[in-house]
Amino acid sequence: MRYVDEFRDGGLAQKLSHEIAGLAEPDRVVKIMEVCGGHTHAIYKHGVEQLVPDEVDFVHGPGCPVCVIPMGRVDDAIALAERPEVIFTTFGDMLRVPGGRGSLLEAKARGADVRMVYSPLDALELARRNPEREVVFFAIGFETTAPATALTLLRARAEGVRNFSAFCNHVTIGPPLRAILDSPGLRLDAFIAPGHVSTVIGTRPYDFIVEEYGRPVVVTAFEPLDILHAVVMLLRQLREGRCQVENQYTRVVRRDGNPRALAALAETMELRDTFEWRGLGWIEHSALKLRPELAEWDAEARFELPGDRVDDPKACQCGEVLIGAIKPWECRVFGTACTPERPIGTCMVSSEGACAAYYNYGRLTVPA
């Protein structure tokens, strides 16, 4: 397939793999966090770990937008979905994520009108076609998906569609990275920064990682060759004693991001004081809510929500997985009490989560 196969060329992969082996220093393990779930997925799907030497260790970061939604917010979503007047719309991979009261898929089985959409615009179209119903869109994701929500809200306002609203759970990528960098057990040497988020926000928001924490960063695309290329760039930085934000995804990402997307975000959303992340806890200024001007389209303003907090299960060690302190299979419940069918922790809930990716694709390489 054009524009995809080129980035999955096995011959080129061998070349890069060889180059990485040459750059790695014997017995010095370099821990590289790939922040984004898309990277985690690609690493396992294509078997990238087997193309790097033992001295390169991928640590899977918090960038799975489905995994980080706290259980209490899932319960709020279910409460919205259970209102008789509501058609509740969501991306497919949010359907199976368990809250304290089960998943949206189970709510649907109990009679809630839950529908899978591929874009918030599909939800808006449902609202136009069902004027007697209230269509709520479960807005989740980083700065990647937030602009689509923003543009949909602007369109709803322009067209005067008043039976559409968004339940906003959009999060931002910078604050959780800072939280991870501040954590006491941290053992990370470098970062593979997310590609799609960076198409929107640019590369500047990662400057603090090199300036304040002295860890090199490479903004990276999602094909397996891209990831190997990023490893080469990071190892070169470390070897040459440089510490910079480099851009591997030059075919799309600009230093200042996408001004139109950022403008749409600024017009519709603002930072929350604080937001809870599953596995990481409360992080200041880490999420977005709708501006008061858009209260009419804000599900949190329009409907009463339970808003109850639900503690992460005690057995779960996701927090330690997320900062690279332990590997997924080192968690005490991995693969036993916690599986993709019955996830306990955030990292097991979506195929982009570190534990689920490992469970689904990677159990081959578990050390005996």
Added chain:
Amino acid sequence: MKQRRARLRDELITLAHGSGGKASRALIEGLFLEELGNPLLNPLGDAALLELNGSRLAFTTDSYVVHPLEFPGGDIGELAVNGTVNDLAVAGATPLALSAGFVVEEGFEVARLRRLAASMARAAERAGVAVATGDTKVVERGKADGLYVNTAGIGLVAADARLGEENVRAGDRVLVSGTLGDHGMAVMIARGELQLEVELASDTAPVHELTASLLELGESVRWLRDPTRGGLATALNELARDSGVAVALEEAALPLRPEVVGACEILGIDPLYVANEGKLVAVVAADAAAEALRRLGAHELGADAAIVGEVRAEPAGLVVLETAFGGSRIVDMLVGDPLPRIC
């Protein structure tokens, strides 16, 4: 080394229980087998095998709830015949007769029902089988999605057919009869929700001639399956699990249409889990693999047949994929339907 039965821990049936993945398995083993289990049902094959005066009969049933009812490359009538013919064929049987049950929603157009019945008749003729008995029920508007069809079938198992996961050995080769995922993606695109403009037709077809040709190879043919719901990955996971072997697939060898790869890429779905309705997956002895491939390739339905992997002793119970990129990974059974990923 059969694994122990899955348990059903859910309180309600969700769509995941109908997906063919782990949740379906839990429903079947944790509820239906517990209540209905008997020596004929327990093997959970594509068809039950009955002994009758020295002959072996294969007996199977399947229900069809596809939406839309008509899609590029086929319709629910054709699907209902081919699906049951194929379940018999992969049990090593020649189809003898089918039953057809129709659950029709009030208000359904008669002309459309006639069209679908005629399509069924054509499919039955192509497969050389008669619809010998049937049943019709009409339900109130809103109670069925237009039309549900159930078919059952019986077939005569070839006297020398020795098919079953217990025959599979390390070193055996895995073949597929053609491109993967065509039916599932064609139907998903035909629903019109994706706004993808892709010309893709369902592969619905009877595979009984392909299986008959392979069965002439005798005991070299170990195991046959039609990888419908859940796709090739699910069929091979069931083999690995039930027989305690490993299956290693080679990604570069998998026959895939570029349209299917492209649509799957956009949706974040793996074509290995997407349904086929006219394909065969066969495990054959290594020394018979080339001849099996030649036989599949000689039939119009097998033009894209390929040897896609082999059976290994380790890692027992798992399906692994050697990626075109040079790595390897596990191909696990899905929990429920493959869900599009958000990014």
